[in-house]
Amino acid sequence: MNNMNSSISIQNLDLAFGSVEVINDLNLEVHDGEFLVLLGSSGCGKSTLLNCIAGLLDINDGQIHIKGKNVTWEEPKDRGIGMVFQSYALYPQMTVKGNLSFGLKNAKFSKKEIESRIAHAANVLQIEPLLKRKPAHLSGGQRQRVAIGRALVRDVDVFLFDEPLSNLDAKLRADLRVEIKRLHKRLQNTMVYVTHDQVEAMTLASRIAIMRAGAIVQLDEPHNIYNKPLNRFVAEFIGSPSMNFIEGNLTDGETPHFAFDNLQVPLQAYPFDGKGRMSGPATLGIRPEHIVTGAALTEVPWSTTVEVDVIEPMGSDTLIWSKISDQDFRFRVDGQSTLRAGDSVEIGFDPAKICVFDAESDLRL
Amino acid sequence: MNTKTARLSSQQPSGPKPKPLFSRHNVFLYGTLFIVAMYYALPLYVMIVTSLKGMPEIRVGNIFSPPMEITFQPWVTAWSEACTGLNCDGLSRGFWNSVKITIPSVILSIAISSINGYALANWRFKGANLFFTILIFGAFIPYQVIIYPLVIILREINLYGSLAGLVLVHTIFGMPILTLLFRNYFSSLPEELFKAARIDGAGFWGIFFKVMLPMSMPIFVVAMILQITGIWNDFLFGIIYTKPETYPMTVQLNNIVNSVQGVKEYNVNMAATILTGLVPLTIYFISGKLFVRGIAAGAVKG
Numbered sequence: 007m008n009n010m011n012s013s014i015s016i017q018n019l020d021l022a023f024g025s026v027e028v029i030n031d032l033n034l035e036v037h038d039g040e041f042l043v044l045l046g047s048s049g050c051g052k053s054t055l056l057n058c059i060a061g062l063l064d065i066n067d068g069q070i071h072i073k074g075k076n077v078t079w080e081e082p083k084d085r086g087i088g089m090v091f092q093s094y095a096l097y098p099q100m101t102v103k104g105n106l107s108f109g110l111k112n113a114k115f116s117k118k119e120i121e122s123r124i125a126h127a128a129n130v131l132q133i134e135p136l137l138k139r140k141p142a143h144l145s146g147g148q149r150q151r152v153a154i155g156r157a158l159v160r161d162v163d164v165f166l167f168d169e170p171l172s173n174l175d176a177k178l179r180a181d182l183r184v185e186i187k188r189l190h191k192r193l194q195n196t197m198v199y200v201t202h203d204q205v206e207a208m209t210l211a212s213r214i215a216i217m218r219a220g221a222i223v224q225l226d227e228p229h230n231i232y233n234k235p236l237n238r239f240v241a242e243f244i245g246s247p248s249m250n251f252i253e254g255n256l257t258d259g260e261t262p263h264f265a266f267d268n269l270q271v272p273l274q275a276y277p278f279d280g281k282g283r284m285s286g287p288a289t290l291g292i293r294p295e296h297i298v299t300g301a302a303l304t305e306v307p308w309s310t311t312v313e314v315d316v317i318e319p320m321g322s323d324t325l326i327w328s329k330i331s332d333q334d335f336r337f338r339v340d341g342q343s344t345l346r347a348g349d350s351v352e353i354g355f356d357p358a359k360i361c362v363f364d365a366e367s368d369l370r371l
Numbered sequence: 372m373n374t375k376t377a378r379l380s381s382q383q384p385s386g387p388k389p390k391p392l393f394s395r396h397n398v399f400l401y402g403t404l405f406i407v408a409m410y411y412a413l414p415l416y417v418m419i420v421t422s423l424k425g426m427p428e429i430r431v432g433n434i435f436s437p438p439m440e441i442t443f444q445p446w447v448t449a450w451s452e453a454c455t456g457l458n459c460d461g462l463s464r465g466f467w468n469s470v471k472i473t474i475p476s477v478i479l480s481i482a483i484s485s486i487n488g489y490a491l492a493n494w495r496f497k498g499a500n501l502f503f504t505i506l507i508f509g510a511f512i513p514y515q516v517i518i519y520p521l522v523i524i525l526r527e528i529n530l531y532g533s534l535a536g537l538v539l540v541h542t543i544f545g546m547p548i549l550t551l552l553f554r555n556y557f558s559s560l561p562e563e564l565f566k567a568a569r570i571d572g573a574g575f576w577g578i579f580f581k582v583m584l585p586m587s588m589p590i591f592v593v594a595m596i597l598q599i600t601g602i603w604n605d606f607l608f609g610i611i612y613t614k615p616e617t618y619p620m621t622v623q624l625n626n627i628v629n630s631v632q633g634v635k636e637y638n639v640n641m642a643a644t645i646l647t648g649l650v651p652l653t654i655y656f657i658s659g660k661l662f663v664r665g666i667a668a669g670a671v672k673g
């Protein structure tokens with residue numbers, strides 16, 4: 007049941023707060039050395055799941071294995087995990103050094119061992135000059151580094167992060183994100199990382215688990231999550247600005263088509279998974295960045311003309327809002343584009359890059 | 372003329388809005404505050420000046436006039452000579468009784484309640500809600516209902532009339548409100564800190580002493596102020612659960628002031644009253660600021 011390279015294995019996990027079911031029959035295998043990101047909107051149960059892994063919540067049913075050992079009834083300290091919280095959760099009355107050594111002292115390590123571990127962690131995280139300071143005298147980024155250090159000194163197999171960057175400003179967040187990625191590269195241990203930020207998820211993850219209402223909707227590599235979302239929810243959740251959707255009909259026949267508003271999009275190039283039906287009401291999804299204009303139109307088999315409604319220049323590129331069959335339709339053009347509101351513009355896309363969803367089940371076809 | 376004055380002289384609003392000192396708002400606000408302050412300060416003034424006068428001067432009857440000849444004899448009498456019943460050693464006996472009652476009661480009640488509050492806030496043990504409900508219910512039971520049963524209980528365990536018995540009573544009666552106070556304070560501390568400490572392997576006591584206590588000084592100060600003043604000022608339990616040798620200061624003060632024998636020595640009575648009130652008064656003066664801060668900190672979250 008426990009395959010050897012599984013670091014965390016969660017089986018049939020149930021958790022409820024009183025009568026409120028938060029997690030229901032959840033299964034998850036995290037591979038050894040993997041960086042797994044739990045991604046979902048606020049309140050979907052990400053922190054709850056992480057707390058279950060850490061042993062901070064008593065679960066209602068199921069089992070949790072870490073490194074092949076059943077830890078379902080173990081205390082948090084005995085699970086071989088370190089955890090980093092959004093609010094840093096540093097002990098305010100202790101110095102940085104006190105914060106780092108607290109867990110080691112509780113575990114009754116020798117003075118020498120504690121010193122050497124702190125020295126090592128401080129070196130890795132470059133917080134040596136801060137060791138004598140209290141958390142109140144640190145910046146947000148430094149605090150979070152110390153919090154990571156507190157997990158690091160424990161020398162554990164599994165790191166748990168609960169939105170560690172959410173309290174930082176944008177610049178620091180980007181910096182620390184890369185640092186966490188470097189840390190993972192260097193330590194090669196298992197990391198489970200909770201976030202609601204898709205950029206963090208896409209950039210850090212070996213695999214992303216998209217969560218909704220206490221369940222994992224899709225678990226896959228970032229590339230597949232982005233290009234082959236299992237359903238409309240995932241498609242909409244990932245990508246910013248988010249995917250455009252057009253309601254229409256799928257027609258089978260010699261060559262499959264997606265029809266809406268008297269228009270027909272040929273789908274020969276679309277990689278149908280073959281399991282769903284091939285005709286009937288459907289939704290076409292296309293990402294704003296996959297829409298082409300101008301010279302590139304010659305390379306795509308289909309195009310149409312839309313009117314520019316609103317222009318949002320972002321510097322590197324410009325987002326254009328328009329309408330297709332009365333629904334908002336966004337696409338990206340070059341940042342130097344001279345389009346103005348009211349202009350007509352010809353757009354097209356490669357059917358290989360779209361997603362087609364069943365209009366009833368919202369599943370990808 | 373430089374630019375600054377040029378701007379000022381023009382009638383355009385610029386810079387901070389001028390606030391007239393004697394606006395109607397200010398006059399009303401500070402007037403009210405002044406009257407209320409006088410209302411409380413005047414009796415204190417009368418007490419102090421009276422306690423420094425000799426009896427002949429008091430008989431003249433002008434209670435607001437300052438003493439013509441300052442004497443500290445009334446204070447000495449009140450402290451060490453005034454008679455209550457058979458004892459003529461003044462309030463000093465009651466003072467030391469009160470000290471012996473207050474210190475252990477305060478320490479015990481705060482120690483127990485803080486641990487209760489911590490357990491209720493952070494370790495949601497089975498039956499925690501029921502326990503908490505019972506405790507809160509206890510805070511609303513009128514004292515009168517419990518007084519006599521408690522007399523019997525204390526008598527049965529041989530503590531009736533002793534200082535230890537009274538300490539026990541104060542400790543128990545302080546628990547509901549203090550537990551509520553501590554529970555609310557501990558729930559207002561970030562939960563993630565508690566989680567981090569658990570992952571760091573600290574246990575029930577480790578987290579309490581090393582993580583929670585160092586962050587909780589304000590609320591401990593609040594609890595101490597509440598308990599010291601409450602227990603020091605207590606009269607009801609003092610008179611019921613002790614006997615003359617172990618009367619607390621408040622009961623003794625009452626006996627001095629209300630003694631029916633001889634002439635009423637107003638100056639001694641005033642001095643005795645001030646002496647008795649000195650402890651809570653000092654506490655308020657020292658810690659007024661901390662008190663307000665602690666109450667505010669505890670009230671933020673439920």
Ligand SMILES: Nc1ncnc2c1ncn2[C@@H]1O[C@H](COP(=O)(O)OP(=O)(O)O)[C@@H](O)[C@H]1O
Nearest residue numbers: 023026028046047048049050051052053054055
């Ligand atoms: N201690 C708790 N008691 C009751 N409900 C809770 C508690 N903690 C979380 N919840 C509920 O569980 C759900 C999931 O919460 P959480 O795991 O914190 O979400 P996320 O971390 O994904 O934002 C939310 O609906 C939240 O209201």
Ligand SMILES: [Mg+2]
Nearest residue numbers: 052053054169
């Ligand atoms: Mg969360």
